[in-house]
Amino acid sequence: MIIDNFAQGFELFFSWGNILAILVGVLVGIVFGAIPGLTGTMAVALVLPFTFSLAPVTGILLLVGVYKGAVYGGSIPAILIKTPGTPGGACTVMDGYPLARQGKAGKALNMALYSSACADFISNLALIFMAGFIAAFALRFGPPEFFALMCFSLTIIAGVSGNSLMKGLASAALGLLLASVGLDIIFGTPRFAFGEVELTAGINFIPILIGLFAMPEIINQFTKRYRVVTRIAEAANARVSWQEFKGSLRSILRGSLIGVVLGAIPGIGGAPAAFVSYGAAQRASKNADNFGKGELEGVAASEAGNNGVCGATMIPLLSLGVPGDVITAVILGAFMIHGLTPGPLLFQENIDIVYAIFCGILLSSVFMVMWGKLGIRVFSRIADIPNTILFPAVLVLCVFGAYAVNSNPFDVLVMFLVGILGFAMLKGNIPPAPFLIAFVLGPMLENNLRRALQMSNGDYSILLRNEITIFFLALTVLSLILITVRNLKRWRRRTAEKRDDAPLTN
């Protein structure tokens, strides 16, 4: 039956217009994703009016192409200039940028591309073959389940804290503090808004992202009088060898699955998936200590989590009519403009359209590799630009990016202030990743806990209402125990080393 559907869908799909739509869409997406501040959401929203006059399949494939391209594109500036182009790319910065500084920009870019494309393809397969099953599971995620999942996700802060758990927690606390600015969700009371309308809206994510990663690097460069050139970009270094790919394959597969599951749950998105995938890869890796210092597998895990999301967000959209994230919300609009209503009815009434879209989606992963390979040749040159030219240019891009998100000068101010904070953190060796994770996940944790308690009229037993919440809360407890044990061991070892060192230094 599925073969019949594919045959029918392929007939509708196979036209130059449709192929061109994906080809162009993926390219537009990559460009938007690669420019900090121009988000995939913005790209899809801008392209949307053009699809009004196209055939439904062509229009939707164009948007899907833009979406997929943008999610991948975010990794390019994350690796090259430490400025994630999209929220999901933030995690890629952690290992991608150190690799670029070691002269391995091309390698990191290639790994990001392969990993993105693999995860994207797996995510598409999940969409095509398991949509019904996954959608039913995803729908079970209400506020209590979200809360439990977020508890577990927050434990990855320990992994990205570097050498000092205390510094990581301090960083996370700062992130939570900034995230709490804005209207409280249950009562609508302003928090830390000081009567400013701008602040009641809360602090935007993109300026934080740019301020936290790119700005400290720029300030740091300006404070250095002599620059040591450490990068020697060798062509041989640009390739990802089969050995290296195989070494990361487990993380890519794991990340793809994490992306598929988290992507199918409406309202989570790419950034948490990237971090959860990264955390899992780090825990499983023999080189755990090298994560954050330029581990190729870190780039692979992050990008797999990030891109694993973007086929899966189409699962609730197509099978239930509920968008999985903001971009699929825009795509839902495109369906409606063309008189199609995603949901079970779409599969009954327009099965040919559904399968034509599936054909196109599968092709999008291929085009992603194609454009990516072309792009890397051009982009990896950026790593060779002298710092004296590169960093001022990045600064301009940062200001533009912070402004472009919401055309709001206030966001530029936020970016600079967070940039100064980020520089202080850099100097104090406080890792920025926990800050970011807390900033993204903290509000989800708080809002869903409060929603759950609203639902139950204040009864805490709702947090243990089914096997999903129990599973994730148990995982959380287990992770906390492991983290404590590991840190205690490390602390003992250090004090022991100090004791052993003492006579020598005397």
Next chain:
Amino acid sequence: MKIPAKLLPVSLASSMVLASFSALADYPDGPITLVAPYGPGGSSDLAARTMASSIPDYIGGNVLVVNRTGAAGVVGSNFVRNAAPDGKTLLLARYGSHATGPALNPDAPYEWDDFTYLGMLSLDAFVCIVPEDSPYSKLEEWKEGVMANPGKYSYSTSGVGTGNHLVVSLLLDSQGIDPDTANHVPYEGDGEVVSSVVGGHVDFTCVNLSPALGQINSGTVKPLGVTTPERVDDLPNVPSFTELGYDSMEAGIGWSALAGPPEMDEDIIQAWAEALAQLQESESWNASVDRLGAIPSIMSPEETKEFVGSQVTVIQDIVERLQLAD
């Protein structure tokens, strides 16, 4: 050039008239920014984009949609209120940002009439829904069920002070149910509200028709009624609250209107009134609005202000009576 002092006011006035005339003769002499105060993909964003894609032929300039989001539409709306009234910066005003927002939120930086209304674009019915497996499928049964089980049922909204927060409050009030009988679970955005009902995590809500239409048609949620006085074409089998005897629900009709900063020039207002009158005839625009589950309803600037004003009066009364803004 020397101008006698006596004639100065006259020449000044005439040059001002000339200046403003020449400025308006070629309005719009550049792209117009239309601020959508909510995020991409929502009903308001789509209303803005469908309008922007059809209007250039009639207004004679391109319209660029910019999303300025935050605080349930307040940030974008406030930005337009403070913009220059030159017709270059306009707002897609919504029921949520202009009728319910200022009424429910005492801290809102503007009142509904701090804007120049250029015209109504479309009306949105709200529909009240329950999950597929809810024991209730008729308004009467539902009402009795909720009243008999205080504290048991919960409802979702897209946040405090939003349109559907008010419409749910209207629903409870119209049925004589105390607002504290059910638990309020605020989400962010209509999409999340609908999926909370589809997943059965809350027991009812009222939401714009367009995000719920697909769910209703596929049977994953059950409709109790629509807020328009008559039934809507998309759901011929769903009763309107008015026909069930609860016409107070008519204050829960959503809308999208075109507005600008206060004190806009009469000529610009007129230019838009004429352009919108032509848009009313546009087949493609009407079809797009229809498909989005909204009702195309172009109104003149005066009619628009009157419609919004009378709705706000009813809403303010309810907010005061139920002490919703406290």
